[in-house]
Amino acid sequence: MYGPTSTPRADDPVGAADLFARAANASARARRRRTAEVRDLLSDAEARLDERTRTAAGGCLTALVGAVEAMIRERATAYLVEHGAADAARKLAAMTIDMTGLLAESGILSETALIEEVLGRVGEALLAEHLPIDLGGASDSTGLVLRLTASKDAKVADAARAMLAADAARRAEIEGEPSSGDLPAALRAHLAWPMAAILRGRMAYDAVIDAALSHAASQVVGSIGEVHPLEATAMRLAKAIAPDAHELPLVVQEALGDRRLSLAIALIARALGSDYAAVRDLMLDPEGERLWLAMRALDFDRSAIARIGYLLCEADGRRSTEAFADLLDPVMQISVDAAAEAVAELRLPHAYRDALHLLQQRGVA
Amino acid sequence: MTAQPLATARFDANGHLVEADGRLSSLNAVAGGAPGAPFAIPAIAAIVRLAHRLGIAIARHVTVADGDEDVELLVRAEPDGDGVTLTVAGWQLHATGDAMVTRARRNADFVRADADWQWEVDAQLRLRFVSPIEGVDAAALIGAPLTRLFTLAEDDGGGVPMLEALAAQSAFDAQPAIVRATGERVVLSGSPMLDAGGRFGGFLGGVRTQDAPARSEGSPGGGFGDIFGTRLDKALRLPLGRIVANADSIAERIEGPLAEQYADYASDIAAAGRHLLGLVDDLVDLQAIERPDFEARREEIDLADVAARAAGLLSVRAAEAKVRIDRSGLGDALPASGEFRRALQVMVNLIGNAVRYSPDGSAVVLTGERDGDVVRVSVADSGKGIAPDDQARIFEKFTRVDPSEPGGSGLGLYISRRLARAMGGDISVESGPGEGARFAFTLPVV
Secondary structure (H helix, E strand, O other), rough: OOOOHHOHHHOOOOOOOHHHHHHHHHHHHHHHHHHHHHHHHHHHHOOOOOOOHHHHHHHHHHHHHHHHHHHHHHHHHHHHOOOOOOOHHHHHHHHOHHHHHHHHHHOHHHHHHHHHHHHHHHHHHHHHHHHHOOOOOOOOOOOOHHHHHHOOOHHHHHHHHHHHHHHHHHHHHHOOOOOOOOOOHHHHHHHHHHHHHHHOOOOOOOOOOOHHHHHHHHHHOOOOOOEOOOHHHHHHHHHHHOOOOOHHHHHHHHHOOOHHHHHHHHHHHHOOOOOOOOHHHHHHHOOHHHHHHHHHHHOHHHHHHHHHHHHHHHHOOEEEEEEEEEEEEEEHOOOOHHHHHHHHHOOHHHHHHHHHHHHOOOOOO | OOOOOOOEEEEEEEOOOOEEOOHHHHHHHHOOOOOOOOOHHHHHHHHHHHHHHHHHOEEEEEEEEEEEEEEEEEEEEEEEEEEEEEEEEEEEEOOOOOOOOHHHHHHHHHHHHOOEEEEEOOOOOOEEEEOOOOOOHHHHHHHHEHHHHEEEOOOOOOOOOHHHHHHHOOOEEEEEEEEEEOOEEEEEEEEEEOOOOOOOOEEEEEEEOOOOOOOOOOOOOOOHHHHHHHHHHHHHHHHHHHHHHHHHHHOOOOOOOHHHHHHHHHHHHHHHHHHHHHHHHHHHHHHHHOOOOOOOOOEEEHHHHHHHHHHHHHHHHHHHHHOOEEEEEOOOOOOEEHHHHHHHHHHHHHOOOHHHOOOOOOOOEEEEEEOOOOOEEEEEEOOOOOOOOHHOOOOOOOOOOOOOOOOOOOHHHHHHHHHHOOOOOOEEEEEOOOOEEEEEEEEEEE
């Protein structure tokens, strides 16, 4: 946040207007800090992130911002060079700014959907990392997804290969390697336009710069197909495998045993007619009731729910295996139809579900 | 791995022991258990109960005391109609605290920390993961045999450490190899991944590059050269970070209620861990500035602004120490030539020291001035001062004026002066016992 604009220079003494503006900024910052402190103080311990998640999420957010910023700069620089503005291109390429800091300060990073996505990714990766290695029957058998890459069905084999690659890329991203910026389009748009505006504010005015930055941002927002997020590849593989209701519980268990949590999520999401993010939330929720109900709604048998619940309890220190065991019989006593009704909301479009919750919270609906 | 003796036992629907063969029976008896009651070792009784309640097979590894020694047991409990059958393998003695599964997990941490990049294979040595590295199409390698990524070579003794480790399902190190896509010579290390039954599920591996710039030989880093920056740095940071994070979680009682004194111990552990992390930072800096090619950037900075920012960064610490930082003497801008980040680091060090040695209720006074072709910021405290004999010594490596004072690695001033000199400036001190100390940081004007 040590941007060059805030450093007073000897030949440009701080004027009163400048001072007032800075004081106003400082006051806004102080208010935001205080709000965060109050929230932190009042939040109960259970709602607090553990350090590992906090660190990984911070790194993941910075990496995603860095990746989107690099895409914009690269495209805008190319546009400027093409349009004969080589000086501006050089300046844009060489500019150093703390993009994450500036976006955070302007409130852009406080978008709930963005933070939910980052926490979802990190939570999923950390949970997958802690899933017990479960070799099933034979220790010399190949993992599920690797086996699927050899499938005779080209659709399955392709999808499995794409998922393996995306899984490795995501794991690298969580371990601090550069990100590919594989955000959903809405979130890319949420970041790309303010980034373009921030870059624009650091350049001397010239119409060609506006043109370059808006061209770059719209390309980044629309660049579907260049990056394959893990979530999308997992959904594609789930669709290609298309297990029937009888096979599904076995495939989900095998995916978890192979520590491919994303495939397990995608399989359940597909079977429920829900979306990836909604089922990921169920998987990450340490209380778990909604997940047990969802599996019951899919007519999973007792031992499948028991095995999946057990693996998740082993992977997540916040869960209690005993508490899970207490719930198992009550869950099995619920009829499949009643369970389906209880989780029917998961089938609604994501945005609609969010809107319903928001209005409920505000006492409108 | 040598064949492990198996022991079995049966439990009824209430989790009470029906029968156990020799070794399990004596383990239970030693722990005060008997047939007709739950197993006397709680961890094993819990596995039996869980298998029964969930109706699925449960496998876990458990470390238990067997006489004077600890043994690691690979326990599997399987429901069998109206009760539970328990199978126990392992019985590996590890008086040194070394257990197979635990050891494998710890090895994995070392492999991670020590590597320039990583790979992971399954039990058939097919790649599950490859770090993104230049010149290697990681995505295309996933699922391929490890030998598509590396050509394994023999080590000096004519052995192939990885194959030996595969046979023994143990960890290996110093496996020479060549990255096929780039021809680069590397050294591989790996740690076995074992499931709760102790079965081999593949290797988690690390790669150290060989063609990196020459390390310890002839490097002036006081013996550790580049190795510190690239290896120990990571090797220490990861486990220290975990210690701090876990100790913080315990101190915050995130997992549940805890007696006050234990929460305090945890806070102490976290504080000590942070101190060690700070030391690692210092050593990394030391390693960087002692390289012959170390250079600080020369850009136009405002030293008064840098000092004010450093004071801002330390304001919380100062408030905790009941010390005021007086910046009113900094005056106008002091344009100088130097590297912003490094100058800030120097100012933070000087002001931080002053805060640490200041008595309660006193002030640390910052003054700025231009003096010919240098600008100077002075940091004055009213602490106990530094005797003339000690004034040269405090800029030496690992020197602390008062070793009884807590905190500090004895590297801060040494590093600060090196940095100041690399930017064409310097740090000097004026002080006498009982008079406080005044440190002056100078940089050339632009």
